[in-house]
Amino acid sequence: MTAVPMLIDSHCHLDRLDLTAYNGCLDTALQAARERGVGHFLCIGISVENAPTVRAFTERYADVDCSVGVHPLDLSRGSEPTMQWLLDELNHPGVVAVGETGLDYHYQSETAQMQQDSFRLHLDAARECGKPVIVHTREAKQDTLNLLREAALPQAGVMHCFTEDWPMAKAALDLGYYISFSGIVTFRNADALREVALQVPSDRILVETDSPYLAPIPHRGRPNFPEYVVDVAKFVAELRGVSYEKLAAQTTDNFKRLFPLARVANS
Numbered sequence: 001m002t003a004v005p006m007l008i009d010s011h012c013h014l015d016r017l018d019l020t021a022y023n024g025c026l027d028t029a030l031q032a033a034r035e036r037g038v039g040h041f042l043c044i045g046i047s048v049e050n051a052p053t054v055r056a057f058t059e060r061y062a063d064v065d066c067s068v069g070v071h072p073l074d075l076s077r078g079s080e081p082t083m084q085w086l087l088d089e090l091n092h093p094g095v096v097a098v099g100e101t102g103l104d105y106h107y108q109s110e111t112a113q114m115q116q117d118s119f120r121l122h123l124d125a126a127r128e129c130g131k132p133v134i135v136h137t138r139e140a141k142q143d144t145l146n147l148l149r150e151a152a153l154p155q156a157g158v159m160h161c162f163t164e165d166w167p168m169a170k171a172a173l174d175l176g177y178y179i180s181f182s183g184i185v186t187f188r189n190a191d192a193l194r195e196v197a198l199q200v201p202s203d204r205i206l207v208e209t210d211s212p213y214l215a216p217i218p219h220r221g222r223p224n225f226p227e228y229v230v231d232v233a234k235f236v237a238e239l240r241g242v243s244y245e246k247l248a249a250q251t252t253d254n255f256k257r258l259f260p261l262a263r264v265a266n267s
Contacts, residue, residue: 004037005248008255008264009229010180011100011134011160011208014043014064015053018212018223030061033227037248039063040255040264041226044100044134046071048081051089058094065262067097067134069122072104072115081118086125096261098126099134100160103147106139116143123151132258133157135177141168148175158258161210162196169196173204178258180206183216183224186235197236202250206258207233 014026022028030041041061043054045068054066068089070081089095101122103115126133132155137144141164156176161184162169169179179200185193197205207229209215215224216231237247256264 005245006039006252006265007037007207007229007233007248008040008042008252009033009038009209009211009226010042010158010206010251010255011044011182012041012211012226012229013046013213014041014057014226015050016212017225021223021225029225029227030063033225033229034063036227036230038226038229039252040065040262042067042097042255042259042262045069045089045095046100047074047077048085055089055092055094058092062263063265064094065096065259066094067099068092068095069099069101069134070118071100072102072111072118072136073107075114075118076108076111080114081121083121083125086122087128090125090129090131093261095131096259097132097134097157098122098129099157100136101133102136103140103144104136104138105143109139112140112143115140116147119144119147120151123147123153126153126155126157127151130155131261135159136161137164145171145175148172148177158206160208161214163193164196165192166196166199169200173201178204178206178254180208181232181236182208182210183214183220183228183232185239186216186232187220188217194239197239203254205236205251206254207236207247207251
C-alpha cells in the first residue's frame with residue numbers, strides 16, 4: 001500500500017480550536033489530522049497571554065512547534081510586547097518563529113502607528129534571534145512592504161494566509177518571503193487569489209488552515225481544524241496541475257527550509 005505523503009499545517013491556533021467534535025480532546029483532533037497524513041503543526045502565538053500555552057504544546061507533542069508574538073489586533077487589548085519579553089520567549093527550544101505580527105487596517109486603522117511600532121519591534125527581534133517572521137497583513141499593503149524592505153531580514157519569513165494581489169506577492173517574493181495559502185483560496189469569490197496561487201514558485205509555497213478560522217470548502221461555515229489542511233493542499237495541487245503527492249512533498253520541503261529549527265520527522 002502506498003504511504004500517505006506527509007503534509008504540514010504551517011499555521012494553526014491549537015489553543016482556540018472548538019473541540020466539541022472531538023469530545024473536547026486536542027489529542028483526538030491532532031490524531032485525526034495525523035491519520036490524514038498531517039505530520040507536523042506550527043501553533044501560532046498571538047499575545048503575551050497565550051505564549052505559555054503555545055510553548056506548552058511543544059513540550060507535550062513532538063510534532064508541534066510554535067511561534068511567539070503579538071497579533072496587530074491584540075495590541076489594543078493591552079498585549080504590547082517588549083523586546084526583552086520577545087527575546088526571552090524566542091529562546092525557548094520549541095519556538096521556531098517570530099509572530100504572528102504585521103498590520104491590519106481593516107478592523108483597526110486607528111491603531112496604525114501602534115501596529116507599525118510593534119511590527120518593527122518584532123522584525124528587530126527576528127534579526128536578533130535569526131528566526132523567521134510570520135507576517136499578517138490586511139488592507140495595509142504598502143506599509144507592510146515598506147517595513148519589510150526597511151528591515152531587510154536575511155532569513156525573511158512567510159506572508160501567512162495570503163489574500164492580496166500578485167504585485168504584492170511578487171514584491172514579497174523578491175524580498176525572500178514565502179507565500180502561504182489557507183482555505184480562502186477555495187472560496188467561490190477568490191478568483192484573484194487563485195491567480196496568485198498559480199504564479200507563486202513551487203519552492204516558495206506553503207499551505208495552512210489558520211484554524212479555527214476560514215475552513216475550506218467543503219467545510220466552509222463550520223469550525224476549521226488542522227486536518228483540513230489536506231483539503232487546502234488538494235485544491236491547490238489541482239489548481240496548479242500537479243499531484244497532491246508532489247505538492248505535499250514540495251510544501252514540506254519548503255517548510256523545513258524556512259523553519260530549520262522545526263522538529264519535522266523525515267517522511
